[in-house]
Amino acid sequence: MMSKNVFQELQEELESKFTKEKDDHLKLQVKGSMNGLTFIADIFELFLTKFINVFIGKGGDHKNKK
């Protein structure tokens, strides 16, 4: 097994400062932000779908009327 150089020792030391408390807090924030963005994206997609449906629907009606 290769021994660690001093840079890798430093990385290990710094990673160890990522405590459980920090981890939980961060995971919650990232998940919350992701969920928020997903929610916004879903709403946007819903509106876009509705808009396209209405738009296509109107187009279709117009053609049918002709």
Place this chain on the structure above:
Amino acid sequence: MSLLRFLLALLGKGNPKTITDEEAIHKYLETQRSFYFDLIYERYAPKIFGKSLSLMNDEALAQDCTQEIMMKILLNLSKFNFQSKFSTWVYSITYNFCIDKIRKRKKNPSIAVDDFSYFDREDNEIADRHLKEVKLERLKIILEVIPISDKAILLMKYMDGLSIKEISDIISKSESAVKMKLKRAKEKFVVVHNKRFEALEV
């Protein structure tokens, strides 16, 4: 334990340890299941935090950066082209994000370029072992002093063990430019080391 494995297999998730980064990404993009998100998060959040901390020298800032970098990674996951290792892609985002952040803050406590001008450039082939064998406490001090771009390139090379090609992809410079930057960074490292610690050794 075997029951857990059975349950995981039943859910189609497999053993978390045997799932590669690439498989986890594919599965996450396909299913958006939090299991795969957690897998990627748990593997990389501490590494990103460690790298951010080594670049920013501030725990609170490093934590903010980790959150923003994680978000960036997750939002751009579909853009990962699987050409390079996922870890290299993550480090690329991490380094570039932190360097940008530091530059924007303009609070980089670095030594002015002129301070390094006295370095004897004719005798400058610095062996890697000079850097790798420095004491940990000294390394921390030196990294606090040298400019951020030099610090980042040294970390990529000696902390992450990235190749010249990988570093050149990350910082968007040619391989010869990376070699030159690395050489200069090593010179600065030795200058700071000698300035700070040589007197102690005499």
